Amino acid sequence: MELQLDDSVLVKNYIQGDEKSLEILINRHNQRISSFIYSKVLNQSITEDIFQDTFIKVIRTLRKGSYSEEGKFLPWVLRIAHNLVIDHFRKNRRLPKFECNENFNIFSVIGDGKLNAEKQLIKDQIDFDIQLLIEQLPDDQKEVISMRMYKDMSFKEISENTGVSINTALGRMRYALINLRKLIETHNIVLTNY
Amino acid sequence: MEEIYAKKNETCELIKAQPETVQFLLNYSKSMHIVDYDGLKFENNKN
Known part of the structure:
Protein backbone atom coordinates (compact mmCIF):
# COMPACT_ATOMS: atom_id res chain seq x y z
CA MET A 1 0.00 0.00 0.00
CA LEU A 95 -15.88 44.57 -21.41
CA PRO A 96 -19.60 44.61 -20.69
CA LYS A 97 -21.68 41.75 -21.95
CA PHE A 98 -25.38 42.07 -22.56
CA GLU A 99 -27.77 39.23 -22.48
CA CYS A 100 -31.32 39.64 -23.66
CA ASN A 101 -34.10 38.87 -21.23
CA GLU A 102 -37.81 39.65 -20.86
CA ASN A 103 -37.21 43.20 -19.63
CA PHE A 104 -34.36 44.24 -21.85
CA ASN A 105 -33.51 43.52 -25.42
CA ILE A 106 -30.17 44.77 -26.66
CA PHE A 107 -31.60 45.15 -30.17
CA SER A 108 -33.95 47.84 -28.89
CA VAL A 109 -30.98 50.18 -28.43
CA ILE A 110 -28.64 49.09 -31.20
CA GLY A 111 -29.32 48.35 -34.80
CA ASP A 112 -27.44 47.66 -38.00
CA GLY A 113 -28.54 50.97 -39.51
CA LYS A 114 -30.48 49.29 -42.31
CA LEU A 115 -34.24 49.40 -42.69
CA ASN A 116 -36.14 46.26 -41.99
CA ALA A 117 -38.00 44.54 -44.85
CA GLU A 118 -41.31 46.32 -44.18
CA LYS A 119 -39.78 49.79 -43.90
CA GLN A 120 -37.68 49.16 -47.00
CA LEU A 121 -40.87 48.29 -48.96
CA ILE A 122 -42.52 51.51 -47.73
CA LYS A 123 -39.45 53.54 -48.69
CA ASP A 124 -39.37 51.97 -52.18
CA GLN A 125 -43.07 52.77 -52.61
CA ILE A 126 -42.56 56.40 -51.55
CA ASP A 127 -39.54 56.77 -53.87
CA PHE A 128 -41.62 55.38 -56.73
CA ASP A 129 -44.54 57.76 -55.97
CA ILE A 130 -42.19 60.73 -55.84
CA GLN A 131 -40.76 59.79 -59.24
CA LEU A 132 -44.30 59.77 -60.68
CA LEU A 133 -44.94 63.20 -59.18
CA ILE A 134 -41.69 64.57 -60.58
CA GLU A 135 -42.81 63.41 -64.01
CA GLN A 136 -45.74 65.84 -63.72
CA LEU A 137 -43.41 68.88 -63.34
CA PRO A 138 -42.42 71.22 -66.18
CA ASP A 139 -39.25 70.03 -67.98
CA ASP A 140 -36.90 72.73 -66.61
CA GLN A 141 -37.93 71.98 -63.02
CA LYS A 142 -37.83 68.25 -63.59
CA GLU A 143 -34.28 68.60 -64.92
CA VAL A 144 -33.06 70.54 -61.86
CA ILE A 145 -34.69 68.13 -59.39
CA SER A 146 -33.22 65.15 -61.19
CA MET A 147 -29.71 66.64 -61.28
CA ARG A 148 -29.79 67.78 -57.66
CA MET A 149 -31.55 64.86 -55.98
CA TYR A 150 -30.62 61.85 -58.09
CA LYS A 151 -27.28 62.86 -59.60
CA ASP A 152 -26.15 64.73 -56.49
CA MET A 153 -24.85 67.69 -58.50
CA SER A 154 -24.17 71.10 -56.96
CA PHE A 155 -26.12 74.14 -58.17
CA LYS A 156 -22.90 75.41 -59.75
CA GLU A 157 -22.65 72.20 -61.80
CA ILE A 158 -26.36 72.36 -62.66
CA SER A 159 -26.01 75.94 -63.91
CA GLU A 160 -22.99 74.96 -66.03
CA ASN A 161 -24.79 71.94 -67.50
CA THR A 162 -28.08 73.66 -68.23
CA GLY A 163 -26.60 77.00 -69.38
CA VAL A 164 -28.53 79.08 -66.81
CA SER A 165 -27.34 81.12 -63.86
CA ILE A 166 -27.08 79.62 -60.35
CA ASN A 167 -29.95 81.83 -59.20
CA THR A 168 -32.19 80.55 -61.99
CA ALA A 169 -31.31 76.95 -61.08
CA LEU A 170 -32.09 77.72 -57.41
CA GLY A 171 -35.38 79.32 -58.44
CA ARG A 172 -36.35 76.33 -60.55
CA MET A 173 -35.58 74.03 -57.65
CA ARG A 174 -37.74 76.16 -55.36
CA TYR A 175 -40.68 76.11 -57.76
CA ALA A 176 -40.22 72.40 -58.33
CA LEU A 177 -40.59 71.74 -54.58
CA ILE A 178 -43.60 74.11 -54.32
CA ASN A 179 -45.27 72.36 -57.22
CA LEU A 180 -44.54 68.93 -55.79
CA ARG A 181 -46.20 69.96 -52.49
CA LYS A 182 -49.17 71.31 -54.44
CA LEU A 183 -49.50 68.05 -56.36
CA ILE A 184 -49.37 66.07 -53.12
CA GLU A 185 -52.06 68.25 -51.53
CA THR A 186 -54.29 68.28 -54.57
CA HIS A 187 -54.25 64.53 -54.97
CA ASN A 188 -54.42 63.86 -51.23
CA ILE A 189 -51.33 61.72 -51.43
CA VAL A 190 -50.03 60.39 -48.13
CA LEU A 191 -46.33 59.78 -48.06
CA THR A 192 -45.96 57.68 -44.93
CA ASN A 193 -43.07 58.46 -42.66
CA TYR A 194 -40.65 55.66 -41.97
CA MET B 1 -52.47 19.91 -4.72
CA GLU B 2 -50.16 21.91 -2.53
CA GLU B 3 -47.34 23.69 -4.19
CA ILE B 4 -43.92 22.88 -2.84
CA TYR B 5 -41.81 25.97 -2.50
CA ALA B 6 -38.75 24.28 -1.10
CA LYS B 7 -35.62 25.32 -2.92
CA LYS B 8 -33.98 22.64 -4.99
CA ASN B 9 -30.68 21.42 -3.74
CA GLU B 10 -27.97 22.92 -5.85
CA THR B 11 -26.01 20.10 -7.33
CA CYS B 12 -22.30 20.61 -7.22
CA GLU B 13 -20.65 19.64 -10.45
CA LEU B 14 -17.40 17.82 -9.99
CA ILE B 15 -14.91 18.46 -12.70
CA LYS B 16 -11.19 18.04 -13.17
CA ALA B 17 -8.61 19.96 -15.14
CA GLN B 18 -7.50 18.14 -18.28
CA PRO B 19 -4.37 15.96 -18.14
CA GLU B 20 -2.81 18.34 -20.71
CA THR B 21 -3.16 21.24 -18.27
CA VAL B 22 -1.56 19.20 -15.49
CA GLN B 23 1.25 18.15 -17.85
CA PHE B 24 1.80 21.78 -18.85
CA LEU B 25 2.17 22.76 -15.19
CA LEU B 26 4.64 19.95 -14.52
CA ASN B 27 6.69 20.96 -17.56
CA TYR B 28 6.51 24.60 -16.50
CA SER B 29 7.81 23.66 -13.08
CA LYS B 30 10.65 21.57 -14.56
CA SER B 31 11.72 24.34 -16.93
CA MET B 32 11.63 27.01 -14.26
CA HIS B 33 14.90 27.93 -12.70
CA ILE B 34 15.41 30.47 -9.94
CA VAL B 35 18.63 32.46 -9.88
CA ASP B 36 19.53 34.07 -6.60
CA TYR B 37 21.69 37.13 -7.14
CA ASP B 38 22.60 39.45 -4.32
CA GLY B 39 19.44 38.63 -2.40
CA LEU B 40 17.24 39.10 -5.47
CA LYS B 41 15.49 36.12 -6.99
CA PHE B 42 15.21 35.97 -10.77
CA GLU B 43 13.11 33.52 -12.72
CA ASN B 44 14.65 31.76 -15.65
CA ASN B 45 13.00 29.46 -18.09
CA LYS B 46 15.10 26.67 -19.48
CA ASN B 47 13.63 25.58 -22.73
Missing part, protein backbone atom coordinates in the same frame (compact mmCIF):
# COMPACT_ATOMS: atom_id res chain seq x y z
CA GLU A 2 1.32 3.41 -0.97
CA LEU A 3 2.02 5.69 1.92
CA GLN A 4 -0.12 8.82 1.79
CA LEU A 5 2.24 11.70 2.43
CA ASP A 6 0.92 14.82 4.06
CA ASP A 7 0.61 17.98 1.92
CA SER A 8 3.17 19.80 4.04
CA VAL A 9 5.73 17.02 3.47
CA LEU A 10 5.08 17.10 -0.28
CA VAL A 11 5.45 20.89 -0.33
CA LYS A 12 8.75 20.61 1.53
CA ASN A 13 9.98 17.90 -0.85
CA TYR A 14 8.96 19.95 -3.87
CA ILE A 15 10.79 23.02 -2.59
CA GLN A 16 13.86 20.80 -2.23
CA GLY A 17 13.57 19.82 -5.89
CA ASP A 18 11.31 16.75 -5.98
CA GLU A 19 9.08 17.34 -9.03
CA LYS A 20 7.08 14.18 -8.32
CA SER A 21 5.71 15.82 -5.18
CA LEU A 22 4.16 18.58 -7.24
CA GLU A 23 2.49 16.02 -9.48
CA ILE A 24 0.98 14.30 -6.44
CA LEU A 25 -0.21 17.62 -5.01
CA ILE A 26 -1.84 18.69 -8.30
CA ASN A 27 -3.53 15.34 -8.83
CA ARG A 28 -4.64 15.11 -5.23
CA HIS A 29 -6.40 18.49 -5.28
CA ASN A 30 -7.27 18.74 -8.97
CA GLN A 31 -10.97 17.92 -8.61
CA ARG A 32 -11.48 20.01 -5.51
CA ILE A 33 -9.85 23.14 -6.96
CA SER A 34 -11.34 22.74 -10.45
CA SER A 35 -14.85 22.23 -9.06
CA PHE A 36 -14.42 25.25 -6.80
CA ILE A 37 -13.44 27.43 -9.78
CA TYR A 38 -16.17 25.93 -11.96
CA SER A 39 -18.83 26.63 -9.31
CA LYS A 40 -17.98 30.33 -9.69
CA VAL A 41 -17.36 30.75 -13.43
CA LEU A 42 -19.57 27.94 -14.81
CA ASN A 43 -17.39 27.49 -17.85
CA GLN A 44 -15.03 24.58 -18.45
CA SER A 45 -12.40 26.40 -20.50
CA ILE A 46 -12.27 29.42 -18.15
CA THR A 47 -11.94 26.94 -15.29
CA GLU A 48 -8.93 25.35 -17.03
CA ASP A 49 -7.33 28.78 -17.51
CA ILE A 50 -7.81 29.83 -13.90
CA PHE A 51 -6.65 26.43 -12.63
CA GLN A 52 -3.49 26.81 -14.70
CA ASP A 53 -2.85 30.38 -13.51
CA THR A 54 -3.44 29.30 -9.92
CA PHE A 55 -0.79 26.61 -10.06
CA ILE A 56 1.64 28.85 -11.92
CA LYS A 57 1.39 31.20 -8.92
CA VAL A 58 1.76 28.27 -6.54
CA ILE A 59 4.87 26.99 -8.36
CA ARG A 60 6.50 30.44 -8.48
CA THR A 61 5.82 31.12 -4.82
CA LEU A 62 7.12 27.73 -3.70
CA ARG A 63 10.21 27.84 -5.89
CA LYS A 64 11.10 31.36 -4.80
CA GLY A 65 10.86 30.24 -1.20
CA SER A 66 8.17 32.82 -0.41
CA TYR A 67 5.70 30.24 0.91
CA SER A 68 5.27 30.23 4.65
CA GLU A 69 3.73 27.17 6.18
CA GLU A 70 1.26 29.16 8.24
CA GLY A 71 -1.90 27.51 7.13
CA LYS A 72 -2.74 24.42 5.16
CA PHE A 73 -1.75 24.00 1.54
CA LEU A 74 -5.25 23.51 0.08
CA PRO A 75 -6.90 26.58 1.68
CA TRP A 76 -3.94 28.64 0.47
CA VAL A 77 -4.35 27.39 -3.12
CA LEU A 78 -8.11 27.93 -2.95
CA ARG A 79 -7.50 31.50 -1.82
CA ILE A 80 -5.26 32.09 -4.84
CA ALA A 81 -7.93 30.55 -7.10
CA HIS A 82 -10.60 32.71 -5.48
CA ASN A 83 -8.58 35.88 -6.10
CA LEU A 84 -8.04 34.88 -9.73
CA VAL A 85 -11.78 34.27 -10.15
CA ILE A 86 -12.39 37.81 -8.84
CA ASP A 87 -9.77 39.15 -11.28
CA HIS A 88 -11.53 37.31 -14.09
CA PHE A 89 -14.89 38.92 -13.29
CA ARG A 90 -13.29 42.35 -12.87
CA LYS A 91 -11.63 42.03 -16.26
CA ASN A 92 -14.92 41.00 -17.81
CA ARG A 93 -16.77 43.90 -16.26
CA ARG A 94 -14.56 46.25 -18.27
Whole structure:
Protein backbone atom coordinates (compact mmCIF):
# COMPACT_ATOMS: atom_id res chain seq x y z
CA MET A 1 0.00 0.00 0.00
CA GLU A 2 1.32 3.41 -0.97
CA LEU A 3 2.02 5.69 1.92
CA GLN A 4 -0.12 8.82 1.79
CA LEU A 5 2.24 11.70 2.43
CA ASP A 6 0.92 14.82 4.06
CA ASP A 7 0.61 17.98 1.92
CA SER A 8 3.17 19.80 4.04
CA VAL A 9 5.73 17.02 3.47
CA LEU A 10 5.08 17.10 -0.28
CA VAL A 11 5.45 20.89 -0.33
CA LYS A 12 8.75 20.61 1.53
CA ASN A 13 9.98 17.90 -0.85
CA TYR A 14 8.96 19.95 -3.87
CA ILE A 15 10.79 23.02 -2.59
CA GLN A 16 13.86 20.80 -2.23
CA GLY A 17 13.57 19.82 -5.89
CA ASP A 18 11.31 16.75 -5.98
CA GLU A 19 9.08 17.34 -9.03
CA LYS A 20 7.08 14.18 -8.32
CA SER A 21 5.71 15.82 -5.18
CA LEU A 22 4.16 18.58 -7.24
CA GLU A 23 2.49 16.02 -9.48
CA ILE A 24 0.98 14.30 -6.44
CA LEU A 25 -0.21 17.62 -5.01
CA ILE A 26 -1.84 18.69 -8.30
CA ASN A 27 -3.53 15.34 -8.83
CA ARG A 28 -4.64 15.11 -5.23
CA HIS A 29 -6.40 18.49 -5.28
CA ASN A 30 -7.27 18.74 -8.97
CA GLN A 31 -10.97 17.92 -8.61
CA ARG A 32 -11.48 20.01 -5.51
CA ILE A 33 -9.85 23.14 -6.96
CA SER A 34 -11.34 22.74 -10.45
CA SER A 35 -14.85 22.23 -9.06
CA PHE A 36 -14.42 25.25 -6.80
CA ILE A 37 -13.44 27.43 -9.78
CA TYR A 38 -16.17 25.93 -11.96
CA SER A 39 -18.83 26.63 -9.31
CA LYS A 40 -17.98 30.33 -9.69
CA VAL A 41 -17.36 30.75 -13.43
CA LEU A 42 -19.57 27.94 -14.81
CA ASN A 43 -17.39 27.49 -17.85
CA GLN A 44 -15.03 24.58 -18.45
CA SER A 45 -12.40 26.40 -20.50
CA ILE A 46 -12.27 29.42 -18.15
CA THR A 47 -11.94 26.94 -15.29
CA GLU A 48 -8.93 25.35 -17.03
CA ASP A 49 -7.33 28.78 -17.51
CA ILE A 50 -7.81 29.83 -13.90
CA PHE A 51 -6.65 26.43 -12.63
CA GLN A 52 -3.49 26.81 -14.70
CA ASP A 53 -2.85 30.38 -13.51
CA THR A 54 -3.44 29.30 -9.92
CA PHE A 55 -0.79 26.61 -10.06
CA ILE A 56 1.64 28.85 -11.92
CA LYS A 57 1.39 31.20 -8.92
CA VAL A 58 1.76 28.27 -6.54
CA ILE A 59 4.87 26.99 -8.36
CA ARG A 60 6.50 30.44 -8.48
CA THR A 61 5.82 31.12 -4.82
CA LEU A 62 7.12 27.73 -3.70
CA ARG A 63 10.21 27.84 -5.89
CA LYS A 64 11.10 31.36 -4.80
CA GLY A 65 10.86 30.24 -1.20
CA SER A 66 8.17 32.82 -0.41
CA TYR A 67 5.70 30.24 0.91
CA SER A 68 5.27 30.23 4.65
CA GLU A 69 3.73 27.17 6.18
CA GLU A 70 1.26 29.16 8.24
CA GLY A 71 -1.90 27.51 7.13
CA LYS A 72 -2.74 24.42 5.16
CA PHE A 73 -1.75 24.00 1.54
CA LEU A 74 -5.25 23.51 0.08
CA PRO A 75 -6.90 26.58 1.68
CA TRP A 76 -3.94 28.64 0.47
CA VAL A 77 -4.35 27.39 -3.12
CA LEU A 78 -8.11 27.93 -2.95
CA ARG A 79 -7.50 31.50 -1.82
CA ILE A 80 -5.26 32.09 -4.84
CA ALA A 81 -7.93 30.55 -7.10
CA HIS A 82 -10.60 32.71 -5.48
CA ASN A 83 -8.58 35.88 -6.10
CA LEU A 84 -8.04 34.88 -9.73
CA VAL A 85 -11.78 34.27 -10.15
CA ILE A 86 -12.39 37.81 -8.84
CA ASP A 87 -9.77 39.15 -11.28
CA HIS A 88 -11.53 37.31 -14.09
CA PHE A 89 -14.89 38.92 -13.29
CA ARG A 90 -13.29 42.35 -12.87
CA LYS A 91 -11.63 42.03 -16.26
CA ASN A 92 -14.92 41.00 -17.81
CA ARG A 93 -16.77 43.90 -16.26
CA ARG A 94 -14.56 46.25 -18.27
CA LEU A 95 -15.88 44.57 -21.41
CA PRO A 96 -19.60 44.61 -20.69
CA LYS A 97 -21.68 41.75 -21.95
CA PHE A 98 -25.38 42.07 -22.56
CA GLU A 99 -27.77 39.23 -22.48
CA CYS A 100 -31.32 39.64 -23.66
CA ASN A 101 -34.10 38.87 -21.23
CA GLU A 102 -37.81 39.65 -20.86
CA ASN A 103 -37.21 43.20 -19.63
CA PHE A 104 -34.36 44.24 -21.85
CA ASN A 105 -33.51 43.52 -25.42
CA ILE A 106 -30.17 44.77 -26.66
CA PHE A 107 -31.60 45.15 -30.17
CA SER A 108 -33.95 47.84 -28.89
CA VAL A 109 -30.98 50.18 -28.43
CA ILE A 110 -28.64 49.09 -31.20
CA GLY A 111 -29.32 48.35 -34.80
CA ASP A 112 -27.44 47.66 -38.00
CA GLY A 113 -28.54 50.97 -39.51
CA LYS A 114 -30.48 49.29 -42.31
CA LEU A 115 -34.24 49.40 -42.69
CA ASN A 116 -36.14 46.26 -41.99
CA ALA A 117 -38.00 44.54 -44.85
CA GLU A 118 -41.31 46.32 -44.18
CA LYS A 119 -39.78 49.79 -43.90
CA GLN A 120 -37.68 49.16 -47.00
CA LEU A 121 -40.87 48.29 -48.96
CA ILE A 122 -42.52 51.51 -47.73
CA LYS A 123 -39.45 53.54 -48.69
CA ASP A 124 -39.37 51.97 -52.18
CA GLN A 125 -43.07 52.77 -52.61
CA ILE A 126 -42.56 56.40 -51.55
CA ASP A 127 -39.54 56.77 -53.87
CA PHE A 128 -41.62 55.38 -56.73
CA ASP A 129 -44.54 57.76 -55.97
CA ILE A 130 -42.19 60.73 -55.84
CA GLN A 131 -40.76 59.79 -59.24
CA LEU A 132 -44.30 59.77 -60.68
CA LEU A 133 -44.94 63.20 -59.18
CA ILE A 134 -41.69 64.57 -60.58
CA GLU A 135 -42.81 63.41 -64.01
CA GLN A 136 -45.74 65.84 -63.72
CA LEU A 137 -43.41 68.88 -63.34
CA PRO A 138 -42.42 71.22 -66.18
CA ASP A 139 -39.25 70.03 -67.98
CA ASP A 140 -36.90 72.73 -66.61
CA GLN A 141 -37.93 71.98 -63.02
CA LYS A 142 -37.83 68.25 -63.59
CA GLU A 143 -34.28 68.60 -64.92
CA VAL A 144 -33.06 70.54 -61.86
CA ILE A 145 -34.69 68.13 -59.39
CA SER A 146 -33.22 65.15 -61.19
CA MET A 147 -29.71 66.64 -61.28
CA ARG A 148 -29.79 67.78 -57.66
CA MET A 149 -31.55 64.86 -55.98
CA TYR A 150 -30.62 61.85 -58.09
CA LYS A 151 -27.28 62.86 -59.60
CA ASP A 152 -26.15 64.73 -56.49
CA MET A 153 -24.85 67.69 -58.50
CA SER A 154 -24.17 71.10 -56.96
CA PHE A 155 -26.12 74.14 -58.17
CA LYS A 156 -22.90 75.41 -59.75
CA GLU A 157 -22.65 72.20 -61.80
CA ILE A 158 -26.36 72.36 -62.66
CA SER A 159 -26.01 75.94 -63.91
CA GLU A 160 -22.99 74.96 -66.03
CA ASN A 161 -24.79 71.94 -67.50
CA THR A 162 -28.08 73.66 -68.23
CA GLY A 163 -26.60 77.00 -69.38
CA VAL A 164 -28.53 79.08 -66.81
CA SER A 165 -27.34 81.12 -63.86
CA ILE A 166 -27.08 79.62 -60.35
CA ASN A 167 -29.95 81.83 -59.20
CA THR A 168 -32.19 80.55 -61.99
CA ALA A 169 -31.31 76.95 -61.08
CA LEU A 170 -32.09 77.72 -57.41
CA GLY A 171 -35.38 79.32 -58.44
CA ARG A 172 -36.35 76.33 -60.55
CA MET A 173 -35.58 74.03 -57.65
CA ARG A 174 -37.74 76.16 -55.36
CA TYR A 175 -40.68 76.11 -57.76
CA ALA A 176 -40.22 72.40 -58.33
CA LEU A 177 -40.59 71.74 -54.58
CA ILE A 178 -43.60 74.11 -54.32
CA ASN A 179 -45.27 72.36 -57.22
CA LEU A 180 -44.54 68.93 -55.79
CA ARG A 181 -46.20 69.96 -52.49
CA LYS A 182 -49.17 71.31 -54.44
CA LEU A 183 -49.50 68.05 -56.36
CA ILE A 184 -49.37 66.07 -53.12
CA GLU A 185 -52.06 68.25 -51.53
CA THR A 186 -54.29 68.28 -54.57
CA HIS A 187 -54.25 64.53 -54.97
CA ASN A 188 -54.42 63.86 -51.23
CA ILE A 189 -51.33 61.72 -51.43
CA VAL A 190 -50.03 60.39 -48.13
CA LEU A 191 -46.33 59.78 -48.06
CA THR A 192 -45.96 57.68 -44.93
CA ASN A 193 -43.07 58.46 -42.66
CA TYR A 194 -40.65 55.66 -41.97
CA MET B 1 -52.47 19.91 -4.72
CA GLU B 2 -50.16 21.91 -2.53
CA GLU B 3 -47.34 23.69 -4.19
CA ILE B 4 -43.92 22.88 -2.84
CA TYR B 5 -41.81 25.97 -2.50
CA ALA B 6 -38.75 24.28 -1.10
CA LYS B 7 -35.62 25.32 -2.92
CA LYS B 8 -33.98 22.64 -4.99
CA ASN B 9 -30.68 21.42 -3.74
CA GLU B 10 -27.97 22.92 -5.85
CA THR B 11 -26.01 20.10 -7.33
CA CYS B 12 -22.30 20.61 -7.22
CA GLU B 13 -20.65 19.64 -10.45
CA LEU B 14 -17.40 17.82 -9.99
CA ILE B 15 -14.91 18.46 -12.70
CA LYS B 16 -11.19 18.04 -13.17
CA ALA B 17 -8.61 19.96 -15.14
CA GLN B 18 -7.50 18.14 -18.28
CA PRO B 19 -4.37 15.96 -18.14
CA GLU B 20 -2.81 18.34 -20.71
CA THR B 21 -3.16 21.24 -18.27
CA VAL B 22 -1.56 19.20 -15.49
CA GLN B 23 1.25 18.15 -17.85
CA PHE B 24 1.80 21.78 -18.85
CA LEU B 25 2.17 22.76 -15.19
CA LEU B 26 4.64 19.95 -14.52
CA ASN B 27 6.69 20.96 -17.56
CA TYR B 28 6.51 24.60 -16.50
CA SER B 29 7.81 23.66 -13.08
CA LYS B 30 10.65 21.57 -14.56
CA SER B 31 11.72 24.34 -16.93
CA MET B 32 11.63 27.01 -14.26
CA HIS B 33 14.90 27.93 -12.70
CA ILE B 34 15.41 30.47 -9.94
CA VAL B 35 18.63 32.46 -9.88
CA ASP B 36 19.53 34.07 -6.60
CA TYR B 37 21.69 37.13 -7.14
CA ASP B 38 22.60 39.45 -4.32
CA GLY B 39 19.44 38.63 -2.40
CA LEU B 40 17.24 39.10 -5.47
CA LYS B 41 15.49 36.12 -6.99
CA PHE B 42 15.21 35.97 -10.77
CA GLU B 43 13.11 33.52 -12.72
CA ASN B 44 14.65 31.76 -15.65
CA ASN B 45 13.00 29.46 -18.09
CA LYS B 46 15.10 26.67 -19.48
CA ASN B 47 13.63 25.58 -22.73
